Amino acid sequence: MKYFLKKLTGKLIEGTLFLSSTVTTLTIILIVFFLFREGLSLFKHSPIEDGFVVAINSQNTVKKITSPQIMDIFDQEITNWEMVGGKNDSIILFRIDNITDYYTEEQMGDTLQHIPKLLSRLVDSIPGIVAFIPASYAGADFKGRILELDNISLRKFLTDKEWYPTAQPAAQMGVLALISGTLWVSLGAILLALPLGLATAIYMAEIANEKTRRVLKPLIELLAGIPSVVYGFFGLVIIVPLIQQVFDLPVGETGLAGSIILAIMALPTIITISEDALRTTPRAMKEASLALGANKWQTISRVTVPYAASGISAAAILGMGRAIGETMAVLMVTGNAAVMPHTLLEPVRTIPATIAAELGEATQGGLHFKALFALGCILFIITMMVNLTVEYISAKRKYSKR
């Protein structure tokens, strides 16, 4: 009986453990599935929001128009049909809210029932018009011609540099500037944090005495507990003006400010993990090195650090992971201008900051919403690639050691 009970308890615990790991894995798979389902649905979509159309006069000779051209037309950069391959005629913009400029409330009818007829007449009477109107107003007897735009393609999404997700009528979804912004800031952060973090870790693991270590360690771990908003505010008030003065820039909100803040935030991770890795070096190996006549520094650089290499690269990757995904602190200090960065001393916009800043007002299921999910997919792919690289490198190291 007792034996049976023991066996049952064992089975139960085993079952619970199995269940928890299954649930965790399933959750992760579900999140990834949801992310990609929402994100990929962007690519079957026209850049015009659902339920709206862009219409022109039926006599207009323009056949094909691109979405950036539509944006330039509505920004009044393109003011003549000749510039997009049509006749020499100036472009007249019409948004549905302009209808009150042409017709009175009475003409629209008290339940607005006459609007479709009025719009049809208006588009038919002005040869140079381009009208951005709800699709429900352009029914079967609509006299204008509806412009068809190409769907958003993956290639355009990844290579275009213009990010105007809320531009009306045609949204511009080019994420190249955002991707390079994210990579610039993260790369800068890791270049700053890795040498500093590694040096601190070596000092704490090998050189510092027990007393110093006992003070330093909790202090460094405290850094990890500060909320990122506090880092962001600190960055905006202290680091941003400092960068502006030191480099004599017109603006201090730059990629570098983001990198510095992220480097500070990644330090605790890098230091703690690499210090632990350095400490796992067997005493016998270090003593053997010292016995062979190597001094302390030679022992550290030739024995301890190479032995801990896989742990250190894991630390670097986890730090990088934090840098790539960090939102709030970066949102506050990098300026968030969606332009292609050429140096770290220019404002940049990162992917996480974009998602955080814009998701609030994006209509659920709308074009903008889907674009933000597609950005999430890109972020996921970047971090996954970084993780795989590390996996690969550390696996190779271990293999060659044997």
Add this chain to the structure above:
Amino acid sequence: MKTRIYIVALLFTATIITAAFAPAALILKIKGSDTVLPLSQKLAETYMKINTEAKITVMGGGSGVGIAAFLDGTTDIAMSSRKIKMSEKMKLQDAGKAYKETIIAYDALSVIVNPNNKVKQLTREQLEGIFTGKITNWKDVGGEDEKIVAYSRESSSGTYEFFKESVLANKNYGSAILMMPATGAIVQSVSQTKGAIGYIGFAYLEKTVHAMKVSYDKGATYIEPTIANAKNGTYPVVRPLYYYVLNKDAAKVKPFLDYILSADGQKVVGEVGYITVK
């Protein structure tokens, strides 16, 4: 000691009984614009202090969110920092819902620059040039040879939309414009950057930045951004803040709306930093 406990218990039960048998309390839900949110919260608070039986919940989320909830019937009042759009009007029309629009206050935007900037006034056309990225140096608008650093709010903000409509004539912001997550961050950045320019609500003005005069008549008159000028209609960058109510809920909402438009309610409007209706 014991009697005291009895008294407390008695009072407690009495409260519960009165609460249970009290006439149906006024329960209102308000949802929408984040610009109107602080004002609505303050108004609801003061109103509930006077009318203890009333219960008002205020939620943010943006003007669009409020009007969408209004369409679904999940809120009694939609607060909005912009006029209802033609497309939204259409949807209400299709659903056969008649509504009423009330202006509860005005909000004015001021264009701010660093106090050290020599340029103290700009026309709407110049502002449009700066924020669409056509004008990039202060010397083009009568200042020193200094790069212009323009700060805007993020696209999720109602202020962003209003500035785009009113100042940029519906054109898109230039891509090099810096986007800040909060109004406070714009004030901070403008105060520490020499070539900076930004826009904020009147309620957020501070001494560390300089509020510019603007002209909407191509430079004939420049108007100072003061509450008085906004009230008498000479200052141009002013927007009304709206409450939208369905006609079928009008009777239910009336006491609260009356309170807002009363002298007491408008006093609260002024205290929060907005411009009163009258």
